[in-house]
Amino acid sequence: MNDKQKLFNSLVEAYQKPLYRYGYWLCGDGSIAEDLVQETFLRAWRALDSLHNTAAAKSWLVTILRRENARRFQRKAFEYSDVPMESLVDEGAGEVYSAELETMRIGIERLDEKYREPLLMQVLMGFTQEEISEQMEIPANTVATRLRRARLQLRDFLMADEDVVGGVK
Template sequence: MSHAQQRYEALVRAYTPDLYRYAYWLCHSKSIAEDLVQDTLLRAWKNLSQLQEAKAAKAWLLTILRHENARRFERKQFEYSDVEQDSLEDPHQSPEHGVATDRLHRLILELPQDYREPLVMQLLLGMTGDEIATVLQLNLNTVNTRLFRGRAQLRARLQPEAAGEPAHG
């Protein structure tokens, strides 16, 4: 096995679960998240020589994934609508079915993406403010403001009595 192949396999095994989860919270769809992960990893393989340091791998992969997600919207808008399936049971029911049942899950999905993304990076991926700022190409203050507002909105919606509490940010 070549050195590049070894590096790639290590990368895939270490980061695929995090990439998939991040992709899901980015696009709200498990099937699209899976496609995004596959596209991201293939692009990473083609550009593996760009990755110089192991500690930069997570941010590098997230940046690729965000670009792949953006490319989705660049493709020609495809008009599509669901059609009635009659009484037949769909043999491949959407994987999204039954997922968004939990209130907190729904509240996270309803959070504006600007606030949700840094929260996912911080809580799920364990990234620091500086690392988040690098991937999102924002300054640290903006990242902190978005973290503040994201948490404040979630807390307010979970505890309406605390809604007016944070008056800064």
């Protein structure tokens, strides 16, 4: 196995999970998320020679996945809200049922994409606000505002749903 193949396999091993989850919350569908991840890695393989710094691999892969997701919209219009709600809460294999967890998932799904995506980058991918700013090509203070609003909207949604988080004020 050559070095390029080893690096590719390592990238797949390391990032398939966060990328799948990121893709899942972008499109709201497990099958599409799986295709997005596979397409992302195929494109990554073709351009792997351009990756000179493995520390930048995560940002690089997220960029590819976001572009791939945008291409999907070009090919076929897809509304996130069209996804049946049950498909969003049925993915946690073996997970104990939790009403508040399901409420949170619905809340995430209802967030506008401009608020949801910075949150995904921060919580799922561990990006800093500066990294999110670069990735989304928006000012850092806009990122901060969107992160704040995302969490406030989730809080309001949870509180409206029978105060499941215990009255966050």
